[in-house]
Amino acid sequence: xxxxxxxxxxxxxxxxxxxxxxxxxxxxxxxxxxxxxxxxxxxxxxxxxxxxxxxxxxxxxxxxxxxxxxxxxxxxxxxxxxxxxxxxxxxxxxxxxxxxxxxxxxxxxxxxxxxxxxxxxxxxxxxxxxxxxxxxxxxxxxxxxxxxxxxxxxxxxxxxxxxxxxxxxxxxxxxxxxxxxxxxxxxxxxxxxxxxxxxxxxxxxxxxxxxxxxxxxxxxxxxxxxxxxxxxxxxxxxxxxxxxxxxxxxxxxxxxxxxxxxxxxxxxxxxxxxxxxxxxxxxxxxxxxxxxxxxxxxxxxxxxxxxxxxxxxxxxxxxxxxxxxxxxxxx
Amino acid sequence: xxxxxxxxxxxxxxxxxxxxxxxxxxxxxxxxxxxxxxxxxxxxxxxxxxxxxxxxxxxxxxxxxxxxxxxxxxxxxxxxxxxxxxxxxxxxxxxxxxxxxxxxxxxxxxxxxxxxxxxxxxxxxxxxxxxxxxxxxxxxxxxxxxxxxxxxxxxxxxxxxxxxxxxxxxxxxxxxxxxxxxxxxxxxxxxxxxxxxxxxxxxxxxxxxxxxxxxxxxxxxxxxxxxxxxxxxxxxxxxxxxxxxxxxxxxxxxxxxxxxxxxxxxxxxxxxxxxxxxxxxxxxxxxxxxxxxxxxxxxxxxxxxxxxxxxxxxxxxxxxxxxxxxxxxxxx
Numbered sequence: 091x092x093x094x095x096x097x098x099x100x101x102x103x104x105x106x107x108x109x110x111x112x113x114x115x116x117x118x119x120x121x122x123x124x125x126x127x128x129x130x131x132x133x134x135x136x137x138x139x140x141x142x143x144x145x146x147x148x149x150x151x152x153x154x155x156x157x158x159x160x161x162x163x164x165x166x167x168x169x170x171x172x173x174x175x176x177x178x179x180x181x182x183x184x185x186x187x188x189x190x191x192x193x194x195x196x197x198x199x200x201x202x203x204x205x206x207x208x209x210x211x212x213x214x215x216x217x218x219x220x221x222x223x224x225x226x227x228x229x230x231x232x233x234x235x236x237x238x239x240x241x242x243x244x245x246x247x248x249x250x251x252x253x254x255x256x257x258x259x260x261x262x263x264x265x266x267x268x269x270x271x272x273x274x275x276x277x278x279x280x281x282x283x284x285x286x287x288x289x290x291x292x293x294x295x296x297x298x299x300x301x302x303x304x305x306x307x308x309x310x311x312x313x314x315x316x317x318x319x320x321x322x323x324x325x326x327x328x329x330x331x332x333x334x335x336x337x338x339x340x341x342x343x344x345x346x347x348x349x350x351x352x353x354x355x356x357x358x359x360x361x362x363x364x365x366x367x368x369x370x371x372x373x374x375x376x377x378x379x380x381x382x383x384x385x386x387x388x389x390x391x392x393x394x395x396x397x398x399x400x401x402x403x404x405x406x407x408x409x410x411x412x413x414x415x416x417x418x419x420x421x
Numbered sequence: 422x423x424x425x426x427x428x429x430x431x432x433x434x435x436x437x438x439x440x441x442x443x444x445x446x447x448x449x450x451x452x453x454x455x456x457x458x459x460x461x462x463x464x465x466x467x468x469x470x471x472x473x474x475x476x477x478x479x480x481x482x483x484x485x486x487x488x489x490x491x492x493x494x495x496x497x498x499x500x501x502x503x504x505x506x507x508x509x510x511x512x513x514x515x516x517x518x519x520x521x522x523x524x525x526x527x528x529x530x531x532x533x534x535x536x537x538x539x540x541x542x543x544x545x546x547x548x549x550x551x552x553x554x555x556x557x558x559x560x561x562x563x564x565x566x567x568x569x570x571x572x573x574x575x576x577x578x579x580x581x582x583x584x585x586x587x588x589x590x591x592x593x594x595x596x597x598x599x600x601x602x603x604x605x606x607x608x609x610x611x612x613x614x615x616x617x618x619x620x621x622x623x624x625x626x627x628x629x630x631x632x633x634x635x636x637x638x639x640x641x642x643x644x645x646x647x648x649x650x651x652x653x654x655x656x657x658x659x660x661x662x663x664x665x666x667x668x669x670x671x672x673x674x675x676x677x678x679x680x681x682x683x684x685x686x687x688x689x690x691x692x693x694x695x696x697x698x699x700x701x702x703x704x705x706x707x708x709x710x711x712x713x714x715x716x717x718x719x720x721x722x723x724x725x726x727x728x729x730x731x732x733x734x735x736x737x738x739x740x741x742x743x744x745x746x747x748x749x750x751x752x753x
Binding site (some may be wrong): 248281307348353356359391 | 444450470471506578579580608610611612614616617620632635637638639642643661665666675676678680681682683684685691694696697698738
């Protein structure tokens with residue numbers, strides 16, 4: 091097995107005052123290999139965005155426990171002064187709304203150029219060439235002519251392309267994309283997802299794609315981590331998740347999506363709603379909405395049980411039903 | 422079946438001629454020559470991407486905005502000719518559910534006041550007591566505890582808010598409901614609850630929905646028929662099964678293929694369109710889709726194709742649409 095590019099171990103994040111902390115992420119562990127594409131799926135309040143921001147050390151909350159290792163170095167131990175070098179060069183991030191990450195007063199060419207300059211591209215001509223190359227890679231028509239254009243002169247889909255160009259200009263080893271296509275129309279979303287796959291292939295980088303949409307994740311990712319109420323509840327390769335999910339939440343999530351060939355049936359609905367952040371201190375956070383819950387679920391948080399070489403899930407009931415006793419995350 | 426509502430050559434142009442600074446026209450043709458029916462008890466879904474005019478069309482039908490041209494017949498009556506007072510009374514029959522039901526409502530009013538308001542306006546209940554009883558009944562119908570009527574909007578989650586929005590819409594026993602992206606802002610597990618609720622209520626009360634959405638999986642689930650809009654025009658309309666299994670317009674084909682589904686081995690069939698949707702203030706001549714169409718020819722740049730029948734109940738506006746053999750089984 092190749093060593094992981096990124097490994098999160100038992101990461102716990104709290105917001106609020108230290109006296110009355112609100113735990114929004116608890117004991118999250120997963121890893122991403124070099125060049126691998128991993129999806130982080132969950133609904134609002136699942137902690138998926140907070141987790142991804144913690145990797146970049148961009149959150150207001152406190153990581154009170156755990157390690158976030160990038161190429162073996164714990165990012166949580168690094169001094170703040172070491173962060174700019176990692177952000178952008180090693181790990182880059184794109185968000186749902188590109189306009190909030192682009193400077194409206196700077197031309198697109200200058201913004202990508204600035205990112206390059208910060209990471210050691212001193213030669214102006216080379217910077218310009220690289221900027222054009224990146225804009226071409228992401229499919230901006232007439233890339234050279236668009237260097238002087240401002241963000242508002244681009245459509246939503248084109249802005250997201252510019253963001254991707256800026257993010258990947260320094261060839262990061264990991265691109266974190268937080269709901270990158272949620273604000274886009276479906277035909278434009280298809281273009282951007284296609285672009286992410288192309289860029290990943292061309293530059294050989296790893297992708298962590300955060301999304302509420304399992305369809306989007308199925309399109310781009312090889313492996314999926316499912317989060318619910320601040321915890322990882324299941325992890326597996328994409329095919330296994332779609333065909334043999336083991337956690338009742340993952341099963342419910344998949345069954346509540348309207349699917350081809352099942353139009354006449356009533357949609358499966360998970361009863362109730364996601365518990366408020368930090369409200370569940372004991373037991374499985376899904377138990378109140380779970381059809382399979384037994385008394386043990388209210389008392390003890392299940393560990394991640396290994397259901398197969400690439401699959402693990404945190405459920406007492408399905409583990410017992412499948413005769414799985416071995417705890418520990420999937421390889 | 423009889424048409425409950427019929428739009429004919431409906432059009433809406435926003436903006437005045439000759440802009441503030443003179444020169445070019447700032448007109449946006451948001452809806453252009455749209456003709457369609459919604460039958461009693463059916464769900465017609467209106468799909469398309471942002472800026473295609475689907476929300477404008479929904480608001481035109483209720484005359485929340487007035488059309489520039491065309492007519493709307495509701496139960497045979499031309500509502501475009503009604504005075505605003507007459508139209509207000511007509512709204513007892515026609516309601517709307519928004520994506521964010523509280524976006525336009527006062528945050529200081531209780532849920533009971535919000536749902537009770539249409540009852541009061543249309544004189545459907547006499548006295549405070551009767552109104553509270555009816556609100557309690559409505560809350561139960563949408564799956565909320567009646568005790569919630571004294572709560573304020575901010576105490577509700579997204580799914581609960583949408584339940585309140587639905588309760589307010591059905592309070593007046595409408596025949597027609599425009600649902601504008603009612604589940605788009607909701608999490609998947611909550612979305613399923615609301616879709617089921619909307620279907621249950623329709624089954625019980627028999628009203629029609631114009632279901633405006635961009636999520637094609639949701640539409641496939643809820644619709645009886647589907648109309649596809651592009652730049653203000655309907656480019657294809659027909660029974661759900663024909664639209665999904667045998668779409669004839671290249672835009673419909675691309676739109677359906679672009680929607681990612683949580684299933685294995687679906688990626689290969691994707692048609693990726695080049696470029697962006699043109700601005701509705703500058704609609705391309707001829708077929709407005711020709712700038713992005715993978716099969717466009719010279720004729721498409723010149724002549725606008727009419728919406729013509731390709732199968733029973735299925736119409737498509739494409740020069741190259743062929744009569745559609747009725748698909749059997751799992752044609753895709």
